[in-house]
Amino acid sequence: TANKRLLVLPGDGIGPEVMREVRRVIDWMDRRRHVSFALEEGLVGGAALEATGSPCPDETVERALATDAVLFGSVGGPKWDSLPFEKRPELGILRLRKELGLFANLRPAVVLDPLVDASSLKPDVVRGLDLMIVRETTGGIYFGEPRGVETMPNGKRRGIDTEVYTEDEIARVARVAFDLARKRSNRLTSVEKANVMQSGRLWRAVVSEVGKNEFPDVELSHMYADNCAMQLANRPKQFDVILAGNLFGDVLSDLAAALTGSLGMLPSATLGAPDSSGRRNALYEPIHGSAPDIAGKGIANPCAQMLSLAMLLRWSFGMEEDAKMIETAVEKVLAGGLRTADIMGPGTARVGTSVMGDAVLREL
Amino acid sequence: TANKRLLVLPGDGIGPEVMREVRRVIDWMDRRRHVSFALEEGLVGGAALEATGSPCPDETVERALATDAVLFGSVGGPKWDSLPFEKRPELGILRLRKELGLFANLRPAVVLDPLVDASSLKPDVVRGLDLMIVRETTGGIYFGEPRGVETMPNGKRRGIDTEVYTEDEIARVARVAFDLARKRSNRLTSVEKANVMQSGRLWRAVVSEVGKNEFPDVELSHMYADNCAMQLANRPKQFDVILAGNLFGDVLSDLAAALTGSLGMLPSATLGAPDSSGRRNALYEPIHGSAPDIAGKGIANPCAQMLSLAMLLRWSFGMEEDAKMIETAVEKVLAGGLRTADIMGPGTARVGTSVMGDAVLREL
Ligand SMILES: CC(C)[C@H](C(=O)O)[C@@H](O)C(=O)O
Ligand SMILES: CC(C)[C@H](C(=O)O)[C@@H](O)C(=O)O
Numbered sequence: 001t002a003n004k005r006l007l008v009l010p011g012d013g014i015g016p017e018v019m020r021e022v023r024r025v026i027d028w029m030d031r032r033r034h035v036s037f038a039l040e041e042g043l044v045g046g047a048a049l050e051a052t053g054s055p056c057p058d059e060t061v062e063r064a065l066a067t068d069a070v071l072f073g074s075v076g077g078p079k080w081d082s083l084p085f086e087k088r089p090e091l092g093i094l095r096l097r098k099e100l101g102l103f104a105n106l107r108p109a110v111v112l113d114p115l116v117d118a119s120s121l122k123p124d125v126v127r128g129l130d131l132m133i134v135r136e137t138t139g140g141i142y143f144g145e146p147r148g149v150e151t152m153p154n155g156k157r158r159g160i161d162t163e164v165y166t167e168d169e170i171a172r173v174a175r176v177a178f179d180l181a182r183k184r185s186n187r188l189t190s191v192e193k194a195n196v197m198q199s200g201r202l203w204r205a206v207v208s209e210v211g212k213n214e215f216p217d218v219e220l221s222h223m224y225a226d227n228c229a230m231q232l233a234n235r236p237k238q239f240d241v242i243l244a245g246n247l248f249g250d251v252l253s254d255l256a257a258a259l260t261g262s263l264g265m266l267p268s269a270t271l272g273a274p275d276s277s278g279r280r281n282a283l284y285e286p287i288h289g290s291a292p293d294i295a296g297k298g299i300a301n302p303c304a305q306m307l308s309l310a311m312l313l314r315w316s317f318g319m320e321e322d323a324k325m326i327e328t329a330v331e332k333v334l335a336g337g338l339r340t341a342d343i344m345g346p347g348t349a350r351v352g353t354s355v356m357g358d359a360v361l362r363e364l
Numbered sequence: 365t366a367n368k369r370l371l372v373l374p375g376d377g378i379g380p381e382v383m384r385e386v387r388r389v390i391d392w393m394d395r396r397r398h399v400s401f402a403l404e405e406g407l408v409g410g411a412a413l414e415a416t417g418s419p420c421p422d423e424t425v426e427r428a429l430a431t432d433a434v435l436f437g438s439v440g441g442p443k444w445d446s447l448p449f450e451k452r453p454e455l456g457i458l459r460l461r462k463e464l465g466l467f468a469n470l471r472p473a474v475v476l477d478p479l480v481d482a483s484s485l486k487p488d489v490v491r492g493l494d495l496m497i498v499r500e501t502t503g504g505i506y507f508g509e510p511r512g513v514e515t516m517p518n519g520k521r522r523g524i525d526t527e528v529y530t531e532d533e534i535a536r537v538a539r540v541a542f543d544l545a546r547k548r549s550n551r552l553t554s555v556e557k558a559n560v561m562q563s564g565r566l567w568r569a570v571v572s573e574v575g576k577n578e579f580p581d582v583e584l585s586h587m588y589a590d591n592c593a594m595q596l597a598n599r600p601k602q603f604d605v606i607l608a609g610n611l612f613g614d615v616l617s618d619l620a621a622a623l624t625g626s627l628g629m630l631p632s633a634t635l636g637a638p639d640s641s642g643r644r645n646a647l648y649e650p651i652h653g654s655a656p657d658i659a660g661k662g663i664a665n666p667c668a669q670m671l672s673l674a675m676l677l678r679w680s681f682g683m684e685e686d687a688k689m690i691e692t693a694v695e696k697v698l699a700g701g702l703r704t705a706d707i708m709g710p711g712t713a714r715v716g717t718s719v720m721g722d723a724v725l726r727e728l
Contacts, residue, residue, distance in 0.1 A: 094560070120485050120597060159561075161562050162524065163526070164523070195452060198511045202521055225614075226614045226617075251593045254590040
């Protein structure tokens with residue numbers, strides 16, 4: 001019987017086409033590895049907006065709450081760019097994070113050896129790069145109230161957002177980051193602007209307390225966000241695990257991803273709190289966007305979506321071995337010289353989405 | 365008679381020693397170019413804290429308001445890192461920005477030909493890079509109310525900051541950026557998170573309005589801050605002028621600076637609004653910090669501080685020719701192969717702060 005429930009949300013742009021390759025991997029697992037998945041597909045983003053009038057319909061939220069893990073594609077496109085706030089495809093992912101309580105976004109930035117040259121940085125600066133950003137994703141300025149654009153008595157407009165973090169919100173995401181650091185090289189860098197922001201001051205204090213009381217073995221350091229951006233650009237390998245709030249995490253994790261030069265390769269996981277049985281809501285998605293400019297052309301890189309499935313297997317089902325199989329298969333395909341357009345380099349062969357998928361399946 | 369009043373605030377760390385080289389340049393101008401400066405020196409940062417109990421004494425603010433231009437060094441150091449908010453050296457610069465109404469921070473990121481190899485990016489990616497970030501510096505989350513760390517009824521702490529921008533605040537800094545774009549390549553990229561933040565939504569709307577009504581000839585584009593960080597890392601040369609609010613501007617301008625690999629070379633200007641006579645408050649400072657680790661060793665790079673003087677001559681006194689003379693002198697010294705430790709490369713000669721100063725004076 002199908003004991004592992006999975007909700008697939010392909011979304012917009014290249015989402016559906018890269019998801020197709022992932023479904024082939026899931027089929028293969030069903031057949032060869034005797035893991036049976038109960039797969040459902042749902043609507044999100046622009047696709048959901050067109051079909052239902054909402055970028056994140058209640059039905060999608062309900063099904064996401066009922067499933068074991070969500071595999072998310074990507075959302076957005078020029079078609080919907082001028083819509084008002086409540087209609088934007090991005091609301092799809094924002095609402096899912098909030099309603100599923102997905103507070104910890106894990107964003108690896110890894111440079112695989114065959115892809116060192118894809119980076120805009122010098123090979124020596126990025127070779128072997130392997131860092132993980134833990135970004136808080138249900139709090140901070142993304143959701144704080146009051147927020148809005150109002151008209152003042154003098155008739156002029158004013159835009160307001162509120163950055164707010166409670167100590168519990170900070171502590172729980174800090175624990176995820178400390179835990180991860182323990183499994184890696186035992187070093188954690190926590191990032192804020194404690195020299196300017198009050199929430200940053202509390203952030204620094206709480207992370208220090210959690211470290212001292214619960215993870216005294218992990219080496220903790222603090223860094224201002226502006227300095228962290230500099231350090232990432234100049235010496236990214238100094239980092240192992242980086243912890244940041246929602247807004248800084250957004251910018252810094254995209255920066256870290258860009259340093260690798262291979263956005264099409266990078267997956268992410270966003271996790272909720274485990275319940276007493278250890279089950280947690282979780283969503284997995286590539287870090288690249290919907291890439292409307294290349295959608296439908298069959299040239300998108302399916303690797304990030306496949307590696308998102310690997311993260312899903314690892315984090316939601318504890319299937320470390322199967323996760324590694326997928327990761328190794330992808331690495332072997334790259335080592336063999338196949339490349340999608342986004343990661344092309346001299347001496348490699350350019351292939352499309354489905355040939356890349358074929359190759360990964362062959363390695364599996 | 366001394367018609368040009370200048371307030372020099374060396375501050376902490378390497379501030380005083382790089383300022384010493386700049387004063388030699390000023391002396392030279394006095395003697396050779398017959399421009400007479402009335403120079404005063406004041407206290408700021410940790411130095412002011414030790415002497416007066418405040419990192420930005422009222423007297424410094426008053427003298428800054430009365431002068432024609434402020435030449436600022438750098439503030440901060442480990443000694444003062446654990447002090448409470450109101451005592452931090454950083455308050456020196458924050459209070460000056462606020463009280464002098466210095467709302468437009470101009471941060472060039474330039475890669476001079478002799479320094480291409482100092483960058484962590486591939487030479488082709490940064491060769492010829494020359495962009496300017498215009499950062500708003502008296503508004504946004506740096507100053508918005510309410511702000512603070514409070515204890516909630518349940519006994520837990522909560523940290524709050526408020527990001528707030530009025531349309532007038534956005535429009536006036538946008539005008540500075542549009543103006544600059546006109547003097548350069550006529551392209552402006554405005555950065556926010558309009559997809560998530562309400563202040564970002566207003567930011568985008570107001571910048572678009574100013575563009576349409578007052579600068580229809582300037583090519584305006586909008587970019588999300590996370591994407592901008594990516595694009596800066598991957599293809600920085602696509603940008604000419606970038607406009608951003610206080611917080612994103614902080615992170616992105618440091619990132620842009622880091623891409624050049626030569627922080628010790630980069631100056632900045634922070635400008636207030638011109639009055640009816642065209643006079644404006646203005647402060648000039650290197651973008652590097654106080655570098656406490658190398659302070660007092662005589663090895664700091666004085667170029668950023670010297671180039672800050674060049675910006676001062678250009679922006680506060682309209683002395684374009686003299687500004688260019690300093691810039692050219694610095695470039696020639698670098699082309700000649702002299703380097704301070706921070707920008708050392710193969711085949712160059714390492715020198716200290718004062719030898720670098722000597723060399724620039726010789727070129728002048
Ligand atoms: C789509 C957008 C709302 C989102 C964010 O800002 O969080 C994206 O940039 C991300 O990082 O997942
Ligand atoms: C010192 C600090 C308060 C300041 C800031 O965040 O604005 C600095 O990083 C800068 O960019 O000038």
